[in-house]
Amino acid sequence: MLVHISKYVAMVNDFTLGGNNVSGNNIASGAVSGEVVTQSQFIIDGSDESFMQDVIEASMQCPIMVDFWAPWCGPCKQLGPLVEKQTNAHNGKIKLVKINMDENPMIAGQLQIRSIPAVFAFWQGQPIDAFMGALPESGIKQFIEKLLGIAGTGEPEQAMPADIENALTQITEGLKQARETDEWDIDSLDNWQAILGEIMQAMPERTDIVTLFGHLLLDRGDNDFARQLVQTTEKPENDDAITRLEKRLAMASNMEDANGDASTLSDLPDNAPSAERFTLAQQLFANGSVWQAAEQMLHIVKHDREFNDDAARKYLLEMVNSLDTTDPRISMIRRKLSALLFS
DSSP, rough: OEEEOGHHHHHHHHHTTTTTOOOOOOGGGGOOOOOOSSSTTTTEEOOOTTTTIIIIIIIGOOOOEEEETTTOOOOHHHHHHHHHHHHHHTSSSSEEEEEETTTTTHHHHTTOOOOSSSEEEETTEEEEEEEEOOOOOHHHHHHHHHHHHHHHOOOOSSSSOOHHHHHHHHHHHHHHHHHHHHHHHHHHHHHHHHHHHHHHOOOOTHHHHHHOOOOOHHTTOOOHHHHHHTTTTOOTTHHHHHHHHHHHHHHHHHHTTSSSSSHHHTTTOOTOOOHOOOOOOHHHHHHTTHHHHHHHHHHHHHOOTTTTTHHHHHHHHHHHTSSOOTTTTTHHHHHHHHHHHTT
8 A cells, every 4th residue: 555655755855954974875876886786777775874965865766665574474575576577667767765664773763663665755855655565566566667757846745736636536537526516617728628638647557547547538529639548559459448448439539520410410300311410419419419319219119119220229229338437428328218118
């Protein structure tokens, strides 16, 4: 579990400013006398004596992770290789200092570490995040990406306009309300899009952010941007959220070359041919007007159910299977469709 460790900042500052004039290994400059490189130039074994130089001073140049471990700790043996692997994978953007707590208890005591493994992240001389226990590799990767996002601003406490997870929650809730009411505030949409763009730069492999961003773009009818986002994302296999986003994008793309304009077709009379209404619904969906598209399809189901072999009902099901699973419009459309089918 990630823990907030701002309470430790003063403690480490006291240690830094308390006259401990020690020498040690400089991980920013490669191997020097006394340094034990465990995996690469990005990973070293540290000590209480070298902590000032290895961690505090070095973190002024790049983020530093400190892995506190002990030879007798089973979870440490599981976590250590994964942390080292992810450190090397980032090719110098972040560096790792491994400290054997049995041999170097002082810094661990300063940080009030009660259990291991414990990994602390330092930037600009301050601890800014930490986790205790053995995380899976995906969790370690996420931890590092978050740290790199913070370091990218040059401000230890603020990586983004707001805390990342808090910002994502606010955007998710804002989109939910807009989709429920079909009331869209342009300024809010612009702000959410800008924030998600920043977060994507710091955490490009978070597929949950990709899908949130992608559906926002499609809600706005920005299909080209959504397509670029999907095409440039490294997608894991069998990711249902990404599959749904790709399906929605494909449905929108199918209408890009269609004849007609949804804005000119929107005032269809009640007795308009179902073919025209069906085309209008497809174009509305492609433009991001999900609820208006659903209303047109529901009209066909109600008044011309057999049109084109039940095409309207089938398209409604395709729509709900392409929206994000958290989208409240899914249940709204299903309820209205069920009411028509079983009334």
